[in-house]
Amino acid sequence: MMKEFELKYGCNPNQKPAKIYMSDGSELPVEILNGRPGYINFLDAFNSWQLVKELKEALGMPAATSFKHVSPTSAAVAVPMSETLKKACFVDDIEGLDDSPVATAYARARGTDRMSSFGDWVALSDTCDAVTARILKREVSDGIIAPGYTEEALEILKSKKKGNYNIIKIDPEYVPAPQEIKQVYGVTFQQGRNDYKVKPCDLTNIVTENKDLSEEAKRDLIVALITLKYTQSNSVAFAKDGQAIGVGAGQQSRIHCTRLAGNKADFWHLRQADKVISLPFREDVGRAVRDNTIDVYLGDEYEDVLADGIWETLFTEKPEPFTREEQKAYLSGISGVALGSDAFFPFGDNIERARKSGVSYIAEPGGSVRDDQVIETCNKYGMVTVFTGMRLFHH
Secondary structure, three states: OOOEEOOOOOOOOOOOOOEEEEEOOOOEEEEEEOOOOOOHHHHHHHHHHHHHHHHHHHOOOEEEEEOOOEEEEEEOOOOOOOHHHHHHOOOOOOOOHHHHHHHHHHHHHHHHHHHHHHOOEEOOOOOHHHHHHHHHHHHEEEEEEEOOOOOHHHHHHOOHHHOOOEEEEEEOOOOOOOEEEEEEEEEEEEEOOOOOOOOHHHOEEEEOOOOOOOOOHHHHHHEEEEEHHHOOOEEEEEEEHHHEEEEEEEOOHHHHHHHHHHHHHHHHOOOOOOHHHHHOEEEOHHHHHHHHHHHHHOOOOOOHHHOOOOOHHHHHHOOOOOOOOHHHHHHOOOEEEEEEEOOOOOOHHHHHHOOOOOOEEEEEEEOOOOOHHHHHHHHHHHEEEOOOOOOOOOO
């Protein structure tokens, strides 16, 4: 352990000097096992660690998250993966995946929004094992924080980035001070740390006519809410099968959060469609290029990867387009998706957009003057909606 760590610079190269330290002079709760993490790396590390720690405490399952720019691209718990999902997440060739809960959680988190996860920061609730390290070894990633590492995992991770991969070990027993202090423009802010714990008993105030909230739905709502707790606000998260499948972060309008998160959730579902799973990529096409290609293939500009002279560089044969009509038909069969919001929905338009992405369950604080309108829209589609009474803004 150490009392302070000098950083190369702050958020940007011109912001010097920079360091992290404990204001009371005590030792830092982390040990740097490899690399030299930077200012933003540590912001990601400490936010992401809190997320997976709380998920593990709330659900009793190993958890993982993939962070970029101080918000999660996804978070997940260790729900077993189907063979189709493994292919969609590019982990169908990982040996031992079914026997490693923490690797399964990370495979889900990394595989949700692979475009956004490029160059991610990783957090694990449990000891990093060799299976997880093997997944990470071939991905572009900036670093990882976990309570421990097996010897084999540490050896694998230390070989990344020419030996410079950032590896942080955190004391899982560390408890931060109840008061938080930071400065903005030379002015000091102080507030009580948000130590509110999201838990199943928060999901009892069901305000809709449909009150059938399954245990799986509760799990997914908790995943969504804890993900939101560490996402830059405004934020909305869609969740399914124990993972956040679409995160809309940092938007000024809540409907824009919902649209962004819904579009990401739609892409997550579409990536598992046969037409995408069976895309005939050339063997020499790398993982990052495959991610970019799939993203374009599913978008409005799909001709950019199917045009003559282009598709030959990506595929062994020219794929058929995945038309808007086909995509809409595929998504129309989706249901059982959970949706969390870090603050109340001000209008029913958020619910209308959520329905298009298969949302059946919603958790939000409530408290809008238009709550009745929101509830009415939920009732129209037979959704189950819970008012938690707790706002989860994070800045």
